Amino acid sequence: MIADTALWEPPMESRTWKYVVLHHSGMVEGNVASIDLSHRQRRDQFGSQWTGIGYHFVLGNGLGMPDGRIEPTFRWEQQLHGAHSGSRPHNLYGIGVCLVGDFETAPPTSRQLTATERLLEWLCGRFGIGRRQILRHADVAATRCPGRLFPYTELLDSIREPVAVAAGDHHDPMF
């Protein structure tokens, strides 16, 4: 069980982050390696192969990865843009968080939800992301992700707003 938020601190200067975009994997079981493999088999609109898992964090459900385990991916370690939302600003400025599972058929585990809360609170505090910038994939693209059984409202209600937003930090006039 990872209990150390220091593991989430990027090992290099961080990108500008404005959103968190929540996903389910759509598969009953999985882990960073299995999602990475399936994303590498995809091609973008220009026919280029994806460079690997499109998310920044994956949260396990006990099937393929420990229940409640939070793993940053290479995109987080290298502070790369995401490939997860189907929306350019949300790929550029959105932290892609994927919970393993198919939440159309079953809800996330309680450990996954507790872990998600902890991660979201840390990300919001660290990068000055407000609760309204925690979005579902379905909020930015035509998809059902993260599934009808994902308890979005309850999750948001459980997140404390960041104590302070670093004014002027990472300001980007484009958006």
Ligand SMILES: [Zn+2]
């Ligand atoms: Zn998604």
